[in-house]
Amino acid sequence: MTDNGILRIIARFLIPFIMLFGLYIQFHGEYSPGGGFQAGIVVAAGWILFALIYGLKAGLEVIPEKAMYWLAAAGALIYALTGVASVLLGGRYLDFYAFEAFFNTPQAAQQFGIITVEFGVGLTVATVVMLIYTFFVRRKSEWDEVMRGSDAE
Amino acid sequence: MIDIGLLLFLLVVAIAIVKVRDLFAAAMLFAIYSLLSAALFAVLDAGDVALTEAAVGAGFSTILVLAVLALARRYEHPTGGHNLLALFVVGVTGAALIYATLDLPEFGAADNPAQIHVGPHYIEQSYPDMGVPNMVAAVLASYRSIDTMGEVFVIFAAALGVYALLSVKPRRRQFVLPRRPRSGKARDEDDES
Amino acid sequence: MDLLPQFSLATVVLLPFIGALLIGLAGRSATLRNALCWASALAFLLAVLGLFTGFQSGQVADQLVWELMPGLRIAFSVEPLGMLFLLLSSGLWLLATPYAIGYMQKGGYDHLNRFFACYAIALGSAAGIALADNLLTMFLFYEILSVSTYPLVAHTGTAKARGGARTYLGLLLLTSICFWLPAMIWVYAATGTLDFAAGGILEGQVSPLAAGAMLMLFMFGTGKAALMPFHRWLPAAMVAPTPVSALLHAVAVVKAGVFVVLKLAVYTFGLDFLAEMALSDIVLYTAAFTMLTASLIAMNQDNLKARLAYSTVSQLSYIVVGAMLANAIAATGAGMHMLMHGYGKIPLFFCAGAIYLASKKTLVSELDGLGRRMPVTMTAFFLGALCVIGIPPLGGLWSKWNLVSGAFDGGYGIILIAFLISTLLNIAYLLPPVLRAFLKPLPDGQPATVKEAPLMCVIPLSLTALGAVALFFLAGWPHALVSQIFANGG
Amino acid sequence: MNLLEWLPFIVLIPLISSGIVACLPGRFWPWAFTLLAALASAVIAALVLPEAMGSELSYPFGNWQPPIGIEYRVDAANAFVALLVAGMAALALPWAKASVDQEIPERQGAFYALFLMALAGLLGITLSGDAFNIFVFLEISSLATYAIIAHGRDRRALLAAFRYLIMGTVGATFLLIGIAFLYMMTGTLNLADMAERLPEVSDTRAVRAGLAFIIVGLGLKLALLPLHLWLPNAYTYAPHFVTVFLAGTATKVALYVMLRFIFTVFSPDYSFVVLPLSSVLMVLAVAGMFAGSWVAMFQDNIKRMLAYSSVAQVGYMVLGVSLVSAIGLTAAFLHLFNHALMKTALFMAVGCLAYRAGSLKIQSLQGCGREMPWTMTAFALAGLSIIGVPTTAGFISKWYLILAAVEAQSWWLVGLIVITSMMAVYYIWRVIEAAWMTERPEGATRLKEAPLSLLIPTWVLVALNFYFGIDTRLTVGASSAAAEALLGVPTGGLP
Amino acid sequence: MMTFLSFFNYWVVIALMMIGFYCVIARGNMVKKIMGLNLFQTSVFILFISAGKVVGGSTPILRDGVEVYSNPLPHVLILTAIVVGVAITALGLALAVRIQEAYGSIEDDHLGDEDDDAELARMNREGR
Incomplete structure (x- = not known):
């Protein structure tokens, strides 16, 4: 598939749009269907498309496996630590009204909280999907390598 | 109504998934099933759920199944006849569910x-x-x-x-029952996790 | 008097356990181990004697160690029966110590640290049973006794020993967990207490029928009393080295069993209540049946130790019968029989061990002519046999006398006859070995090299046999001791 | 800050720590951080327990009052279970170091992170007062559990994990169906709110079926016969540390949630009078006790034997519940706690054995008692606890169980309890006999005693078995308070 | 009273669930089992979502001119449940891959039954 020129060209155009769409879902989630999870999947889908066409190796050059792993943890921690922050500010866990001090209205504080945690969700989902995809697809090539190696033995 | 048709369609696809022995085909059918249920979700006013189900069921899960099929046999072993115990368990569960629906609130009523x-x-x-x-x-x-x-x-x-x-x-050697390791080297490598 | 130490009750119980710990840690030095064995036995005896003097002057206080739950206590107290049992076991432990050391070393056994440590634990648990203030404490030490004697029975580790030990532990735990424990919980549920009290705690709290059911559970649950059909463990335990058979299966373990029976009869059910209960007769007749059947089986055993084991089964039932006759005289007789049978049976086992050590003979039919080679041993055997049978001038007479008059007083004619027959059977199975040894000539072709067993074995067996004789003359004090229970309106 | 504000952190500390631990490199830091997290969680749980005795604490997340938001609602019952779970984790972790280093030399960050999630999931189920939140945390713990079971060295660990995954997910889906019915009938997910609104609709088929589905779903997690099939293999082939942790906690939490539904959400009058739940549970419990003990008697692999014994012990707990009395329920909670102590101790001892011996077949362990005396003594002592010898924790729970049966005049149950105890004697004794009363087979490798880092925690657990067998104030007090909290009535001074 | 449409809706959903459930317990192939699991769960999701539907209502996003909204709560729950489902699928399939490598099959009939404990243990020890 990596040799198919037409696909490459289409992908080159398509992938930015997919990413844009993902970001739109991510940050427009309060107004229309969508949110962190869907955005994460879409962004990951963009990357997967890239990896399908340019090869997994190229995909991993864009974002290395280690980075995915850490970002996945980071996303979950962003979510959790937002809650901790609200406790430190004197509220209950995940009580976004606690951020009111930084904003004009309580609603704004809530929206800030929602956007932050949704970002955490999106980050984790996107990286986890990429990570799982990486492992499953790479398994095949690793396996082929082993088979070849043992045949040569 | 559209959801009667959708539901029946879902039913057909579901039966096909169970019946078909080619796992690749089953994976494709499963993607269709997911898309159909996403459509149903959309009909039922659940836009977010529809979006997610489509992305996950038809996209991600299918990719994973295909990745597994690249490593394993594509065709399922035939199972001899019907599994009576399984049919019994399923029958009892289904009967319990139907029993429960007799008192469920009216579908879609605003005063549920x-x-x-x-x-x-x-x-x-x-x-x-x-x-x-x-x-x-x-x-x-x-x-x-x-x-x-x-x-x-x-x-x-x-x-x-x-x-x-x-x-x-x-590792190569994991295929065989580990009764008699072929060489000392292979044995060392066999150890895992 | 002041020379004797005055320990609290828990300390007395703890002493053998401490001894066991030290013996277990003694390492490879045989001298150190032997010294520790001696020291523990001696310390224990002194502590018991000290307790006895305190008890006589009424100075011993009850002791609460710990309260598990309201009404569930680990507590100790002392009363005449327990005192008697303590005196018996502590005295015989000291006498058995040289025998055990000699026997085990001469016999070339391994793992002696484990052996002597478990030996001491068993004695400690017997003391715990003797001093228990309530059913729970008694149950606790009863189970420790079962578990700690398991390694002793299985000591040699052969398949036969393990099989015997499995039967042993299996039956003892089975009966105690399946019958004793539920009965105890039932008593607790019914009365809210488990304490022993003079005159019993159950009267007026439960219906006679329920009490009867409890009695059955308790009596058959006390597997150590070897009531049929739960007597199998005792012959099975004969695979153990002889010191174990001697001290534990003539004294500590089985006496613990019948002690529990007596104690339950007197302090939980109360003799009066027991007499009212129709169901107690079932136990009574089962015991009488056991008494006769075990004697009959004993007659047909060629293996000397097995014969002695069945004899023990039979003799234990005397005590159970005594308890179930539910009157003061019979109960006194039962208490005394604990002591008398202990002193009568231990020389028999010691002798069996000595014979095995000296000549590797285990069967009655092989004893021909041995009396001339081992005169001391066989004489001791003779005295022990007479004591068990109950012939003057040996202590066994007095306990049997009391038992028989108890049966007479209670109007149990059948039991009276059973005692009579049983005594005849005693003669029939205990005297033949002696007669064979002294009257028959050595069979031809046998090397004449058999000599007396080592002194370490011969001295204890002579001493215990002499003790049995002495008890004939000193029977007054155990009688007085046991009678105390009933003197103050029990 | 007052204690209530700390309440959610019982769950949150392990959960958040898992994110951090996943990124820690090497072998020391993941373990140390995990230990700290579990300790902190246990300390908070210990502080909360006295507070929760006799009163209910409610912590609304996001400060949205229930039933709008999700709350943690804590009374004596779940505070007790939470302390048990967090405490067991904190006690098991010091033991983990050596064992995990040996079994899982690499990627320990991921392993400990998964462990923390399993822990946080269990704690979340325990504390949550919201039906769907229970489902979510159940899945966190389950998913993490499948993954850590699959870490076992034996390849059958993979199969065990897979089968557990299938059965566990079916169970969770059943739970979800039950929640769906209850939600459709009441319109709420909050358990307390649900309890208030249920009486109006309780006489409907949907609600009855809902309860049935919830019980079947939780029964799977609880390994109640005949839904126990996943347990023996999962326990046998999981890494030893995982078994140690799961054996003490996982089924207990499922039992607690079941009790919460039976007693609080539905009233006992409903569950046991309208539905024949009592007899159903009793039959299953008795069958579990018997079948579990029976099969355990014939196992060659010690770990598998103990796993079947766990099935039997779950039967004891459910039996206590099925007697529907204050004493019975107290007995169930007591056994829940005590069984955690004894099984953890036993599996720790077995882990010590495995650390040196490799194989856990009884035949290959003949004579190991003399080569590993401390390990085998610990095993024997913990075994006494499972048999129920006085002064051990096992005796106390057996005492209460029999007391409850006597009180209910069910003599046949008394008989069954003692008979299964005898079976326990048999299977424990088989190991002890092999360890001490037989000689080491010819040519067998000499075993060294396990390292102190394994032995000390094992002995701490053994000591706790005896401590709680002697000092019963805490356990009996907390258990009867828990029973009171569930029954909603004072039990009137248990004997 | 319930109308036919209601029953039809619920019963088809139940039928779907049972097909999935049957697939889980009766099929030996692990991939098929996981698919069955997904079928089962997805059908339960449909049940949940139907519980939130109000006839004549619309997607719960606030807009002018819309009066009746469907209940958003089931949607939220099912979003979460779908994520849980995909997590299980991923893990289950990963396990299937490893089982395929270790046994050469993913037909769960009697895999592992004849594994030799002693042999595996010995290899583990030597691998150490």
């Missing part, structure tokens, strides 16, 4: 318990409370935020699990 308790609060209060028009997002990320946090950790756990399982390098 689910529609008059708690639910309206979200519909009415989410905008005043947080100025977010998408009630699903409001409930998801604020009213029931801890659930969603749990969800994030579930998916993170899945990633860690897959990482732990599949970052172990595959």
Whole structure:
């Protein structure tokens, strides 16, 4: 598939749009269907498309496996630590009204909280999907390598 | 009505998934099933769910199944006849479910318990409370935020699990029953995790 | 008097356990181990004697160690029956110590640290049973006794020993957990207490029928009393080295069993209540049946130790019968029989061991002519046999006398006859070995090299046999001791 | 800050720590951080327990009052279970170091992170007062559990994990169906709110079926016969540390949630009078006690034997519940706690054995008692506890169980309890006999005693078995308070 | 009273669930089992979502001119449940891959039954 020129060209155009769409879902989630999870999947889908066409190796050059792993943890921690922050500010866990001090209205504080945690969700989902995809697809090539190696033995 | 047709269609696809022995075909059918149920969700006013089901069921899950099929046999072993015990268990469960539906509230009625308790609060209060028009997002990320946090950790756990399982390098010798290792070297390598 | 140490009750119970710990840690030095064995036995005896003097002057206080739950206590107290049992076991432990050391070393056994440590634990648990203030404490030490004697029975580790030990532990735990424990919980549920009290705790609290059911559970649950059909463990335990058979299966373990029976009869059910209960007769007749059947079986055993084991089964039932006759005279007789049978049976086992050590003979039919080679041993055997049978001038007479008059007083004619027949059977199975040894000539072709067993074995067996004789003359004090229970209106 | 504000951190500390631990490199830091997290969680749980005795604490997340938001609602019953779970984790972790280093030399960050998630999931189920939140945390713990079971060295660990995954997910889906019915009938997910609104609709088929589905779903997690099939293999082939932790906690939490539904959400009058739940549970419990003990008697692999014994012990707990009395329920909670102590101790001892011996077949362990005396003594002592010898924790729970049966005049149950105890004697004794009363087979490798880092925690657990067998104030007090909290009535001074 | 449409809706959903459930317990192939699991769960999701539907209502996103909204709560729950489902699928399939490598099959009939404990243990020890 990596040799198919037409696909490459289409992908080159398509992938930015997919990413844009993902970001739109991510940050427009309060107004229309969508949110962190869907955005994460879409962004990951963009990357997967890239990896399908340019090869997994190229995909991993864009974002290395280690980075995915850490970002996945980071996303979950962003979510959790937002809650901790609200406790430190004197509220209950995940009580976004606690951020009111930084904003004009309580609603704004809530929206800030929602956007932050949704970002955490999106980050984790996107990286986890990429990570799982990486492992499953790479398994095949690793396996082929082993088979070849043992045949040569 | 559209959902009668959709439901029947779902039924057909589901039976086909169970019946078909070619796992590749089953995976494709499963993607169709997911898309159909996504359509059903959309009909039932659940836009967010529809989007997610389509992305996950028809996209991600299918890719994973295909990746597994690249490593394993594509065709399922035939199972000899019907599994009577399984049929019995399923029959009992189904009967219990049907028994339960006899008293369930009318589908779609506006005065169902689910529609008059708690639910309206979200519909009415989410905008005043947080100025977010998408009630699903409001409930998801604020009213029931801890659930969603749990969800994030579930998916993170899945990633860690897959990482732990599949970052172990595959070894040739695992195919055979490890009764008599062929050479000392192979034996050393066989040890895992 | 002041020379004797005055320990609290828990300390007395703890002494053998401490000894066991030290013996277990003694390492490879045989001298150190032997010294520790001696020291523990001696210390224990002194502590018991000290307790006895305190008891006589009424100075011993009850002791609460710990309260598990309201009404569930680990507590100790002392009363005449327990005192008697303590005196018996502590005295015989000291006498058995040289025998055990000699036997085990001469016999070339391994793992002696474990052996002597478990030996001491068993004695300690017997003391715990003797001093228990309530059913729970008694149950606790009863179970420790079962578990701690398991390694002793299985000591040699052969398949046969393990099989015997499995039967042993299996039956003892089975009966105690399946019958004793539920009965105890039932008593607790019914009365809210488990304490022993003079005159019993059950009267007026439960219906006679329920009490009867409890009695059955308790009596058959006390597997150590070897009531049929739960007597199998005792012959099975004969695979153990002889010192174990001697001290534990003639004294500590089985006496613990019948002690529990007596104690339950007197302090939980109360003799009066027991007499009212129709169901107690079932136990009574089962015991009488056991008494006769075990004697009959004993007659047909060629293996000397097995014969002695069945004899023990039979003799234990005397005590159970005594308890179930539910009157003061019979109960006194039962208490005394604990002591008398202990002193009568231990020389028999010692002798069996000595014979095995000296000549490797285990069967009655092989004893021909041995009396001339081992005169001391066989004489001791003779005295022990007479004591068990109950012939003057040996202590066994007095306990049997009391038992028989108890049966007479209670109007149990059948039991009276059973005692009579049983005594005849005693003669029939205990005297033949002696007669063979002294009257028959050595069979031809046998090397004449058999000599007396080592002194370490011969001295204890002579001493215990002499003790049995002495008890004939000193029977007054155990009688007085046991009678105290009933003197103050019990 | 007052204690209530700390309440959610019982769950949150392990959960958040898992994110951090996943990124820690090497072998020391993941373990140390995990230990700290579990300790902190246990300390908070210990502080909360006295507070929760006799009163209910409610912590609304996001400050949204229930039933709009999700709350943690804590009374004596779940505070007790939470302390048990967190405490067991904190006690098991010091033991983990050596064992995990040996079994899982690499990627320990991921392993400990998964462990923490399993722990946080269990704690979350325990504390949550919201039906769907229970489902989510159940899945966190389950998913993490499948993954850590699959870490076992034996390849059958993979199969065990897979089968557990299938059965566990079916169970969770059943739970979800039950929640769906209850939600459709009441319109709420909050348990307390649900309890208030249920009486109006309780006489409907949907609600009855809902309860049935919830019980079947939780029964799977609880390993109640005949839904126990996943347990023996999962326990046998999981890494030893995982078994140690799971054996003490996982089924207990499922039992607690079941009790919460039976007693609080539905009233006992409903569950046991309208539905024949009592007899169903009793039959299953008795069958579990018997079948579990029976099969355990014939196992060659010690770990598998103990796993079947766990099935039997779950039967004891459910039996206590099925007697529907204050004493019975107290007995169930007591056994829940005590069984955690004894099984953890036993599996720790077995882990010590495995650390040196490799194989856990009884035949290959003949004579090991003399080569590993401390390990085998610990095993024997913990075994006494499972048999129920006085002064051990096992005796106390057996005492209460029999007391409850006597009180209910069910003599046949008394008989069954003692008979299964005898079976326990048999299977424990088989190991002890092999360890001490037989000689080491010819040519067998000499075993060294396990390292102190394994032995000390094992002996701490053994000591606790005896401590709680002697000092019963805490356990009996907390258990009867828990029973009171569930029954909603004072039990009137238990004997 | 319930109308036919209601019953039809619920019963088809139940039929779907049972097909999935049957697939889980009766099929030996692990991939098929996981698919069955997904079928089962997805059908339960449909049940949940139907509980939130109000006839004549619309997607719960606040807009002018819309009076009746469907209940957003089930949607939220099912969003979470879908994520849980995909997590399980991923882990299950990863396990299937490893089982395929270790046994050469993913037909769960009697895999592992004849594994030799002693042999595996010895190899583990030597691998150490």
